[in-house]
Amino acid sequence: MDSSKNQKSCIFLVDDNVVNLNTGKAALHHKYTVITIPSGEMLLRALEKTKPDLVLLDIDMPGMSGFDTIKVMKRDPETVDIPVIFLTGKDGTENELLGLSLDAVDYITKPFAAPLLLKRVELHLELHAQKNELRRFNEKLLDTVQEKVQDLNSLHNAIIGWAAEVIEFRDEETGYHVERVQKYLEVLVNAMGKTEKYAAEVATWDKDAFLRSALLHDVGKIKVHDDILLKREKLTEEELMCMQLHPIYGKTLLESLQNKLPDQAVLEYAKTLAYSHHERWDGTGYPNRLEGEEIHLQARMMSLADVYDALISERPYKRAFSHEEAMTMIVEQRGTQFDPELADLFVSLSDQIEEISKELNAVKLGIAKHNPVRLSTTTLNAGELNAGELDVI
Ligand SMILES: [Fe+2]
Structure with a gap:
């Protein structure tokens, strides 16, 4: 009563x-x-x-x-x-x-x-x-706060997604690269959460923010000149050096955003990914030639996801490799380009990764749910791709 x-x-x-x-x-x-x-x-x-x-x-x-x-x-x-x-x-x-x-x-x-x-x-x-x-007042207040947080999150996601689209539109390559990379990372991070080696570290991450941040890993390409970014032929040494500045541009852009929006986990993760996703396990990557575990774990993960998707994508200077070929190349590069243990884990998730990669074929066939078919951001070094050269720019 x-x-x-x-x-x-x-x-x-x-x-x-x-x-x-x-x-x-x-x-x-x-x-x-x-x-x-x-x-x-x-x-x-x-x-x-x-x-x-x-x-x-x-x-x-x-x-x-x-x-x-x-x-x-x-x-x-x-x-x-x-x-x-x-x-x-x-x-x-x-x-x-x-x-x-x-x-x-x-x-x-x-x-x-x-x-x-x-x-x-x-x-x-x-x-x-x-x-x-x-109690009723508190419940109502909580509902209102949750609604506002949801609104803010939606706005947050929309702005990050929009920024990723802007980057992809400039690049004019295959569609939905960053979205697929985000999904590969989700599969990888979930698997890492179940391993003894990574579970404790992964548990400290804000997983949603980390995955959102993946959309911005190539944000620095905004500052790369069209003549270089859109060039179909092999880049000259000088052009390559300009292109390889995009991790530094990305870091700088994200830092300036962080000054306006401090304490946003998504920006901190995005900065790590943008700055270090082209480092290589053997210390021959860029921009800092970091080696082994000097490279942030999240950037080592991104490197795998980014390269895999570039391999299975068609480019003007290369055919699309099959999923099996891409996985074989990743295995061959474990310990040189990629963190060996992480590469093994990635390859062990082959079925799930392949399932996501099928979305690429859907885009090719023009049946992807988004329209128009957009073109993507990651470009392999023109004319330089072989089993020993899996760098994406
Ligand atoms: Fe990149």
Whole structure:
């Protein structure tokens, strides 16, 4: 029953003594609906059918005592919130403390003065109503906050997705490269979370932010001149050096965004990926020639996903390699280009990776759900691709 509605609140008065039941009812009935119940067992049965606004509960009763009865009530989610006041002849600090420790809201000893009993019942009903109102308010507030967070996340995702599209449109290559790379990474990070070696580290990451950040790994290409970025022929040494500045451009762009939006995990991850995704395990990558575990784990993951997708994609200067060929090339480059253990894990996920890669064929056939078919960002070194040269730019 709900005391917030404009009707009399309902009180269950539980006592094995008829005189006590009558006295209690006489004190309260003009203001409340009082249901008298002669035992703890019968109270529990009554609670299955209806919920009162408050229970006045005797302690010493044949069968279930008041203490046992309240324990059952407080274990049941349906009755845990009903306020219980012990109304008992059992006095003494110890009993009172025990009663209150069992989550009774008050402890009144008999004989009681009727006006005082009425006042205390009023007080507890009022407190209970306020508590309920506060809980409803908090729930509503939480819903509103969650809605706002969702709005912000949507905006966040939309802006990052938009930035990734801008990068891809400039590059005019195959469609949805960054989205596929993001999916390969998701498969990889989930698998890493189940391994002894990586689980602890991966657990510290904000996985959603990390995967969103993957869309921005080539953001630095925005600053590469069209003549170089869109060139179909093999790049000259000088052009290659310009192209290889894109990780540094990416880092700088993301740092300037971080100055405006500090403490955004997605930007921190994106900076790591953008800056280090072309480093190689053997120390011959760029821009810093980092070696082995000097390269951030996330960047080592990105290197695998990025190169795999470039391998299975067609370019003006190369055919699309099959999934099996790409996996073989990755195996051949474990320990040189790629972190060997991570490469092994990536290859072990071959079936899932291949499933995602099939989306590329869907794009080729023009049946991808997005339209128009966009072209992608990763470019293999023109004319330089062989099993020993898997660098993507
Ligand atoms: Fe790149």
